[in-house]
Each structure stands twice: as structure tokens, then as C-alpha cells.
Amino acid sequence: MSDKQGQLPKLLIVEDDPGLQAQLKWSYDDFEVHIAGDRASAIALLRSEEPAVVTLDLGLPPDPDGVSEGFAVLDEIMALKPDTKVIVASGHGARESALTAIEKGAYDFYQKPVDIDALGLIVRRALHLHRIENENRVLATRANDGNRVLGGMITAAPEMVRVARTIERVANTNVSVMLLGASGTGKELLARGLHEASDRAGNTFVAINCAAIPENLLESELFGHEKGAFTGAVKTTEGKIEQAEGGTLFLDEVGDIPLPLQVKLLRFLQERTIERIGGRKSIAVDTRIVCATHQDLEAMIADGRFREDLFYRLAEIVIKIPSLADRPGDAVLLAKAFLTRFAKEMNPQVKGFAPDALAAIDGWNWPGNVRELENRVKRAVIMADGKLVSGEDLDLVERSEEAENPLNLKSARELADRRVIRHALARSEGNISNTARLLGISRPTLYDLLKQYDLQA
Incomplete structure (x- = not known):
């Protein structure tokens, strides 16, 4: 069952009962098992280990008799790593909890008390699906269609x-x-x-x-x-x-x-x-x-x-x-798709966007969402005089400082690193240990990054 390079697949068990923790841990010899008893340790392990599958007890401290803390963990997992297969287990309001869990992105739901064998089947099925989806993503990327999802919708967010x-x-x-x-x-x-x-x-x-x-x-x-x-x-x-x-x-x-x-x-x-x-x-x-x-x-x-x-x-x-503003990078992907379609129909000489147009698209907040983007690109294609649509054709004013940065991989990585480190430092109020834990890295690595990017804790 090992993944590439002979490594075992990773399973994160989020459970606050020590007895059940031990019972579950020794039930998965074919996984690299990690245990968390609360939200903070669960998210820290998610960041550092990136498990393929998570089993999540909804009744976690400080709400062991309810489901609020468990759903908070589920929300964070889905926000940070949405391809993770999360299997939610609870004895609290099973049907209502199951519907809410699926709505929030969980893979499956299992009602307590836990049957180890039955849960094991669900875990292994989830891992199988996770592998298939990863393979499909690789194949889709090779086919240059990796940004299309349900119904032909284009997204990378x-x-x-x-x-x-x-x-x-x-x-x-x-x-x-x-x-x-x-x-x-x-x-x-x-x-x-x-x-x-x-x-x-x-x-x-x-x-x-x-x-x-x-x-x-x-x-x-x-x-x-x-x-x-x-x-x-x-x-x-x-x-x-x-x-x-x-x-x-x-x-x-x-x-x-x-x-x-x-x-x-x-x-x-x-x-x-x-x-x-x-x-x-x-x-x-x-x-x-x-x-x-x-x-x-x-x-x-x-x-x-x-x-x-x-x-x-x-x-x-x-x-x-x-909203489109909350889908980083999607505006540019969608704009390119719209341009291809409209240029074919209305102005075949147009072949793409000028750099200032791409910067403006990426920096705009798109209050009218995808419909506004589609209308602006359509108008720009019609009005463009040359082969490239300009920022002026789009009638957009750059609002993002980041849009002025050179568009290359090295600077993009540095910009992303700086942004994430700043956010983590802010959330941790400058505490190095907490910041490193949030980022899923060691303290020495964080110190090196702070020095590399001239950032202050």
C-alpha cells in the first residue's frame, strides 16, 4: 500500500479519547499514523505532514459534548488542503451532522460507537479515491486542461x-x-x-x-x-x-x-x-x-x-x-479563456493580453464577479487595434501593488513566501515558535527565511 519511493500513506486521527487513540493507531499498520487530540495539534500536523486521509471526531475540547469544535477543524482542513479525504465520526445528531459534514466537504460520515473494521474499509476506500484523483490531476495537467472542473468551469482556486x-x-x-x-x-x-x-x-x-x-x-x-x-x-x-x-x-x-x-x-x-x-x-x-x-x-x-x-x-x-476576488489567480485564467472565445468570434487578429492588461486583471477586485470580467474582455477584444489587448482596452486601473511585480517564478515564490510569513507572524503576534508551527516548518528554517527576506518578527 506504500506510496511513491516506498513511503507509507499518511493518516491523521483527530480524537481526544486516549483509549480510542491507541486502539485506532494500532489498527493501521499499512499507514504512517499521526494522532491529534485538539484543533491546534490537528492543524499543525495537517500543515507539516499533509496526510491523504483524516478521521475526525466532532466532539473535541473545548466542546467535547457538541460538534462546533469538530466542524471548525473540518473547515480549516478544507480551507488549507481541500483534496484531503476527511471521514467524520460522531454520536451527536447523526443525520444532521452527516449532512452538514458533507456540505462542508467531508468525504464520508461514520456514527459512533466506532467499528474498527468498518471504519478501516472507509479509510482505505478514501485513500484509493485520493490516489485516483491525484493521478487524474496529473493527467489533466499533461492534457493542458487541468483548470477545468465541474460543468467546464475554469478554476485553479x-x-x-x-x-x-x-x-x-x-x-x-x-x-x-x-x-x-x-x-x-x-x-x-x-x-x-x-x-x-x-x-x-x-x-x-x-x-x-x-x-x-x-x-x-x-x-x-x-x-x-x-x-x-x-x-x-x-x-x-x-x-x-x-x-x-x-x-x-x-x-x-x-x-x-x-x-x-x-x-x-x-x-x-x-x-x-x-x-x-x-x-x-x-x-x-x-x-x-x-x-x-x-x-x-x-x-x-x-x-x-x-x-x-x-x-x-x-x-x-x-x-x-x-466571489471572484476570493479566488486568487482565477481572473487571469478566465480572462484568457474568454479572450480565446471572443477573438475567434469577433476579432481574429487578437492573440492575447499585454503585460499591463494581465497586471490590471490580477489587481482588480471584480465587484461584478465573472460576469463583469466576461463583459470587459468581450468589449476589449472588440475595441483592440493590435494583436494584444491592453489595460486601456479593458478600461481598468491597477489597484494592486503586487500587480507591478515582474511576472516570473522566482519573484512570485518570494512574494508568496513573504505574504504567508507576514500573515503567520501577525496571527502569532510575533511568537517564533507559534509562527513556525503555523507554517509547518522548524524554528531554524523560519529564522533562515526571516533573514533571507529581511523580515522582522
């Missing part, structure tokens, strides 16, 4: 890769999925990716923007109507729910559905039948609902503008989509 992997995990389940994110972050693209990754992929994907349709027409758009149901209803018309029979209906901006219509949608989700406007018979429909919004639905529930029971029907799994 761990935050977005984690979103895609979560969607892939839930695609073939029957749980309802709610996508939360600012306008222009790619919610519909991800919804399509979910549909294509599911066993409904051979059937129809139907999308409707609830905010773009007048309130008095939205019910007819969703549920359809019978001939003569109202003035202008000259024929019987299927609604979007029926059109998505056997497939997926994507409700974008679901927070804009008026309260009376929320009741009817809730009834459909409970009974899986609809009645067209003016109709008298119930029609059974097998449609999966995926929804999205940029609004704070919990605040709307508190204000009485959104039904709480509908929210929980729609939001069995909630996936938060990061």
Missing part, C-alpha cells in the same frame, strides 16, 4: 475546486441543493454541472430567473395553465416544473418568489404533484429542484418575507460560492 467536488458528491442523491453567492459568480453554470453529473443528465435542464418575471406571470411560468384559465390563455401550456420532468429545474433568485406562490411551491416539494392554473387534476412530476440566490434568506425569514418551512425543503445542502 482551492475554494472553487472544493465547491465543485461537493456538487459532484451530492449530484446523484435526492437532496435539494441551494447555491448561495453574489451575482455573477456562476451559479447557473454550477447548477448545470450538477445536472450533468447526476443520473438525470439525459433529461432536460430548465432554468428560470424568478426575479426577471413579473409577479403576476410567475405562477403560470412555473405551474402552467389550462386553456381559458385567464384572459389570453388561448391554449393549455406546461409550466417549467413539468418541462423539467425527469430532469432538473433551476430556480435562480428564489428569494424573489412572492409568499403566496411559496406556499404552492412548498406543496409541490411535499407531494410531488402540481395543478395548472385553471386545472382540476393533480399531475405527478418527477423534477429535481436546484435553487440559488444572492439574498440573505435567513434574514428574510426573520422579516416574514420567506417561509422557513420552504427554506428547509430547498436547502438540505447549502453550497456557498466564493
Whole structure:
């Protein structure tokens, strides 16, 4: 079972019970096992050892009888190393904890008391998947397509890769999925990716923007109507729910559905039948609902503008989509893809971006997210006079000091090292031992780096 160069694969066991620690440690002879009893030591070992698989007890100090500390550890693992396969174990509210763990990026969930043999099978299966995914990443990189994930979405950001992997995990389940994110972050693209990754992929994907349709027409758009149901209803018309029979209906901006219509949608989700406007018979429909919004639905529930029971029907799994500004490097990747497409369609003489354009793209904060980037690149390709799109063509002003640095590997590495060390020093309030632990390096190595980059602790 050893990895390359004969090394054993690494397993991190996060468990605060000393007896169970020992029992688990000696159950994995084919792993290099590391033990952590709390969040700090777990994250330190994650940084230094980079284990392929982690088993995580949710009941950790200082909340041994709850799940808050365990989920905090899971969040940090997913933020730092999202390809890690985390197997969560807990005896607290098993079903609810399982759904939350999967939503946060866990590979699997196991309810206590622990069956060592059964857990061992899950651990080895997780390791197998981890190896396959690593091999696939290598192959994808060789094929020059390593930045495409679910639904053709282009990203190199761990935050977005984690979103895609979560969607892939839930695609073939029957749980309802709610996508939360600012306008222009790619919610519909991800919804399509979910549909294509599911066993409904051979059937129809139907999308409707609830905010773009007048309130008095939205019910007819969703549920359809019978001939003569109202003035202008000259024929019987299927609604979007029926059109998505056997497939997926994507409700974008679901927070804009008026309260009376929320009741009817809730009834459909409970009974899986609809009645067209003016109709008298119930029609059974097998449609999966995926929804999205940029609004704070919990605040709307508190204000009485959104039904709480509908929210929980729609939001069995909630996936938060990061803004483009929170996806380092993705703006440049996406811009190059947009340029290739638009140049082919509209201005074949354009071959790429000038250095000042790339610096401006990387330094902009993109308040309009991917949609703004796409529109700016499209306009720039049309307006460009030469072979390269300039910063002026994009109409962007450089806002990032880092964008002015030379674009080469050595300086990029130095810049990254400086930034990470500064952040670690700030979090540790200048404490060398804590900073080294955060960085997963030894104190002598940290001293060398401080001297090399002329940084002060």
C-alpha cells in the first residue's frame, strides 16, 4: 500500500479519547499514523505532514459534548488542503451532522460507537479515491486542461475546486441543493454541472430567473395553465416544473418568489404533484429542484418575507460560492479563456493580453464577479487595434501593488513566501515558535527565511 519511493500513506486521527487513540493507531499498520487530540495539534500536523486521509471526531475540547469544535477543524482542513479525504465520526445528531459534514466537504460520515473494521474499509476506500484523483490531476495537467472542473468551469482556486467536488458528491442523491453567492459568480453554470453529473443528465435542464418575471406571470411560468384559465390563455401550456420532468429545474433568485406562490411551491416539494392554473387534476412530476440566490434568506425569514418551512425543503445542502476576488489567480485564467472565445468570434487578429492588461486583471477586485470580467474582455477584444489587448482596452486601473511585480517564478515564490510569513507572524503576534508551527516548518528554517527576506518578527 506504500506510496511513491516506498513511503507509507499518511493518516491523521483527530480524537481526544486516549483509549480510542491507541486502539485506532494500532489498527493501521499499512499507514504512517499521526494522532491529534485538539484543533491546534490537528492543524499543525495537517500543515507539516499533509496526510491523504483524516478521521475526525466532532466532539473535541473545548466542546467535547457538541460538534462546533469538530466542524471548525473540518473547515480549516478544507480551507488549507481541500483534496484531503476527511471521514467524520460522531454520536451527536447523526443525520444532521452527516449532512452538514458533507456540505462542508467531508468525504464520508461514520456514527459512533466506532467499528474498527468498518471504519478501516472507509479509510482505505478514501485513500484509493485520493490516489485516483491525484493521478487524474496529473493527467489533466499533461492534457493542458487541468483548470477545468465541474460543468467546464475554469478554476485553479482551492475554494472553487472544493465547491465543485461537493456538487459532484451530492449530484446523484435526492437532496435539494441551494447555491448561495453574489451575482455573477456562476451559479447557473454550477447548477448545470450538477445536472450533468447526476443520473438525470439525459433529461432536460430548465432554468428560470424568478426575479426577471413579473409577479403576476410567475405562477403560470412555473405551474402552467389550462386553456381559458385567464384572459389570453388561448391554449393549455406546461409550466417549467413539468418541462423539467425527469430532469432538473433551476430556480435562480428564489428569494424573489412572492409568499403566496411559496406556499404552492412548498406543496409541490411535499407531494410531488402540481395543478395548472385553471386545472382540476393533480399531475405527478418527477423534477429535481436546484435553487440559488444572492439574498440573505435567513434574514428574510426573520422579516416574514420567506417561509422557513420552504427554506428547509430547498436547502438540505447549502453550497456557498466564493466571489471572484476570493479566488486568487482565477481572473487571469478566465480572462484568457474568454479572450480565446471572443477573438475567434469577433476579432481574429487578437492573440492575447499585454503585460499591463494581465497586471490590471490580477489587481482588480471584480465587484461584478465573472460576469463583469466576461463583459470587459468581450468589449476589449472588440475595441483592440493590435494583436494584444491592453489595460486601456479593458478600461481598468491597477489597484494592486503586487500587480507591478515582474511576472516570473522566482519573484512570485518570494512574494508568496513573504505574504504567508507576514500573515503567520501577525496571527502569532510575533511568537517564533507559534509562527513556525503555523507554517509547518522548524524554528531554524523560519529564522533562515526571516533573514533571507529581511523580515522582522
